Amino acid sequence: MTSPFEELLPATQRALLHRIAVAQSEGRAPSLVAAVARDRQLVWWGSRTSVAGHAPEDDTQYRIGSITKTFTAVLVLRLRDEGLLDLNDPLEKHLSGTGVGDVTIAQLLGHSAGVAAESPAPWWERTPGTLRPELADVLGEQPRMHPAGRRHHYSNPGYTLLGSLIEEVRGASWEEVLRREILEPLAMSRTSTQPRAPHAGGWAVHPWADVMMPEPTEDLGLMAPAGQLWSTAADLCRFAAFLAEGDERVLSAASVREMRAPSVQAETGEWDSAYGLGLQIVRKDGRTLIGHGGSLPGFVAGLWLSVEDGVAAVVLANATSGPLTAAVAADLVRIVAEAEPRIPEPWRPLPEVDQALLQLTGPWYWGTYAFGLRLVADRGLELQPLRGGGRGSRFVAAEGAEGTWTGLDGYYAGETLRVVRREDGSVSHLDLGSFVFTREPYEPGAAVPGGVDPEGWRGM
Template sequence: MTKPRETPAVPSRHPCDELLPATRRALSHRLATAQSQGRAPTMTAAVARGGELVWAGARTGVEEDRPDEDVQYRIGSITKTFTAVLVMRLRDEGVLDLSDPLERHLPDTGVGQVTLAQLLSHTGGLAAETPGPWWERSPATLRPELSDVLGDQPRKHPAGHRHHYSNPGYTLLGSLVEAVRGAPWHEVLRREVLTPLGLHRTGPQPKDPYARGWAVHPWADALLPEPAQDLGLMAAAGQLWSTTADLARFAGFLLRGDERVLSPASVREMRVPYAPAAAGNWSGTYGLGVSLTRQHGRTLFGHSGSLPGYLAALSACEEEDLAAVVLANCTSGPAVETVAADLIRTVADAEPRFPEPWRPLPEVDPALLELAGPWYWGTQVIGVRVRAGGALELGPLSGTGRRSAFRPEDDGTWTGLEGYYAGERLEAVRRPDGTVSHLDLGSFVFTRAPYDPQAPVPGGVDPRGWRGLTQA
């Protein structure tokens, strides 16, 4: 074997001056350290901001392998996020509801009462793996039917009670997509997601150039080739090959949506925590097809993946509009999830995101402007701000408290979008002369003065009004 030698980070083929030289060097150094300490034959990474690739690099210890952002690696369970997008599309079309039991759309599985949302969030209680030989390293012909994937005891926990990661659960979702669409999972994925998003280097089979998969001996600097099995029915759980450039583009879609595939509201819904956090682990949970973690004061979402010979991680941060992808061709070693999070932190700390410039509204509705300013819920002062499109924001003026943005509805009310008030109805109640008496938010009455006697405060207001201690 040729003696491995290090090579410098491969420069991005998408030059961008947005990142400072010191930041680019810090990213390259983090990648180099991860490849060296993790003993990965090759490792490639990319960072995107605002949907654009701003840095890409690679390290290799194998003379003949010089990866860049166009070289394919197996991405393992990042495939699950793609499958989740297909299910969300069916929901948005009205074909199904996430609360539907699986049986309604894919009968005779034996686990049909588990809901689609539970399968997406790994809360259906299904087994983590298939029965029989390790499915990632054995032929798919050993599992020709769903019954071979699920086995005789597919349930390990009551549905909805805990997060228990399940590869067979995503096989069921892939089979659901095939049953509803009447086409193979990978064809539906290509037509409905990959092609519209321009992910031309992502697919179920490798296409040159691609990285070979290796096992690295734990106690010697030696390599062993890993088999690249076709996963058959398990494809929807981990079959895809992709590149750092394609995955960075996919991460941009997960951040902001694309009406050709999924709306911004739907991709945002995927990022909402759905699974209960495990005892003692309040920093991480799972949404609908994406994992969620809290690191270094920032919320990250994405997914990791592994198959024999490959490791992968995709991580994104909404507040910084940043995404990072890390791929390696070894079975174990480098902590690619940590590396991806570190790449995001490096850019975010060194070059914080510029806020959008403040711009005045083109037009202001006087009826909306009448709602702006301080209101009182009991004695707590609350601020209401008018935003574009007739939206409102409500929150405490100081300290902690409930806050939410509100979406305007056609009937003149607003619907809460987050936190305690998510889904709750806000109404401006007017007097006979048209002036605003109070705000009604899910039975809470907000008044212009604390306990305004002119408003219908629940329980009434003492007619003697406010007083000093000696007047009580």
Template sequence: MTTSMEELLPTTRRALLHRIAAAQAEGRAPSLVAAVVRGGEAVWHGSRTSVDGHGPDENVQYRIGSITKTFTAVLVLRLRDEGVLDLDDPLEKHLPGTGAGEATVAQLLAHTAGLAAESPAPWWERTPGSLRPDLADVLGEQPFLHPSGRRFHYSNPGYTLLGALVEELRGAPWEDVLRREVLEPLGLHRTSGQPQAPHAGGWAVHPWADVMLPEPSEDLGRMAPAGQLWSTTGDLARFAVFLARGDDRVLSAGSVREMRTPAAPAEPEDVAAGTAYGLGMQVQHRDGRILVGHGGSLPGFLASLAISVEDDLAAVVLSNCTSGPAVAAVGADLVRIVAEAEPRLPEPWRPLPEVDGAVLELAGQWYWGTQVHALRLTTDGGVSLGPISGNGRRSRFRANGDGTWTGQDGYYAGEPLKAVRRPDGSVSHLDLGSFVFTRQPYEEGAPVPGGVDPEGWRGIQ
């Protein structure tokens, strides 16, 4: 990976190094490697290790555990974008006979299908996948613990089903499909199902003594789509750029944005912690910013991928121990350090290349009842509408090409917006999902629901 010409400042690099050094020492990790991405390129790589003179670089593989789920989700979204399936399809439509077919594809992606968190004993992460050759072995006799769609309950078997769905619809093994459709187009040549030298060994560190025990490295078999992959900070840095910007060879910017959007009802403790889950991606509110990505762990390894789309920053943290360093916190801190020390420069203001006069006519103040709103033209050809001051419902709207718009976010997501004109062509009001916005508060003669008192505005009588 090339390094940006805009290098991080020495003080920033020192702060990043200090953070991972503290994590490795305090977490008693055999090694810890990290990378920071800014502006679509890796701008920093660091490592700390217990072996003198040996610092793993961005090409050394570590096992990434559940970050694998994000790769699997990309494959499923590709099938959706091609029209092969719909996210609301029940699994049974495409993969019959699993015993969990009532769950929809979207529910499996968002961990809301109600499936168990783990496969039946023995623990799948530390035993050979050959013990679970069939989906029935992964799901067990009672795969559902909760009603489908009612709550978020993280499920590793759910992603086994998604991997099987990919295999069924592509007619090829999950890893072969992944390599052909994602890894090769994105240049992730050091990401693989089996470790490829150079790679780190996985270790368990004794909780009360500075001694270690090697962890087994199992082929997870059917469970591979939930946690099999090995990767590097270099490859995951590239993957982070893709998850932030999209790549039409793999998934569009709109589809990766959909992956980053919360899709699961949050549990009360998740609301308190500021965490949510999209379609194969975790969403966190931390240090005043939204971080998307995923964490991962398997015996002997910890991994974190954190992306701040707004700051155009991402961080990757990998370690080869079963527990110890809080890699998710480290990743969030690396993003915060750069964001605070070297905040992103705003793009230069530029006037629009062209503007539709009929749309420009709508810009300015509008009233919903007595609340004053502003409609503004946006650089992408759409408009935004929201209160001029304070909190309230605000959204961006995409132009539909016929003089109407569709809400993209917030309260009005998916809602239709149109300008209603009088017979002479002048604008009467805005109609937003049945809400009437007028140029004056409760404007006389406007079609305000419930009408307007004919005596008009008045003081105390």
């Protein structure tokens, strides 16, 4: 039986159509296609075109530019998860002779390696990749603009280096690895390095007249890992679902969460945006969006996902300086999230409970700060302050270490929570990164921060 929640309400659909119609008209795009996914399912798509009877569909290919970088980042994280490299490794350890080998893989992923934003002239996006047959041709004589690790400086050649790293470690081309390790497992059959019909043509629209001319379609060669891909609205919605939850065939949920976390401090005055590992992160309309924008001559693209709302949107257009597709995609997410808020899953009790863990729940005190400890699924714990703001985190049970948990987020991300027991086996206190939590504030006889005044509590 079809669920009544699989389709959007008519009013929501009209609001989405109106938004993309305005974008195509005001942005003067020859065509535009958009799609929205909710909870891993495509729930809407629409398009606008300047050619009567020839509107694109959700499986029409457009070039997606720098959204390609997110795919490249996933391939690098796969190498890390397989133990073939560490993100803190210098590039030189795996790819020699680049001239920037002291930068780390993590710095390249997060655009903090200080590598130049572009390759030397001529403009790499509008010239064939055969003009840059070697990495030295991509990097030029002065590949470094800033000290590594000091600031965010977006770098297209940096992702060329990551593509070459993938090829060096895998012993296969970036295109082959991409197809085998991401596109095939996620059933993204309409994503490719070269256009496949049906696909849109790229156009340049004159800035002061309603006329246009075709843009050339160049094979980017070594620069391909930074922006080569063609894809569709439907395929990118599948990719967005993966970025929300992970897929063990490609990358675990934990590694995808790592990609979504800011990797370097944003520029001064730009605190509403940051960059993770191959993903852009923005705060807009009170929600956090992750994804990426993209452009190449003839095309602009945007993909945004709100993990909390379970809503993703993709917008693709075929004009060099066309609609602000990333902004439009963010608006589509907002329209759906506000018009049709996510319906929570029904509350259900845990399938089983460990009585020893159950006894750990309830109030705990760090000095006089009160916290509550909850038992959640899969033997996990959640520690949150009971009053006002404070440091809280979720914890996952550590494998092979009974009575130990690892922080997933917040202040205690990566820190160890440990249950400390007395000689008789009873619980003495919780140790969290050297902070001691006791059942009573400054509990007499317990290991507490700063000791206990021998006269105890008193009034004025």
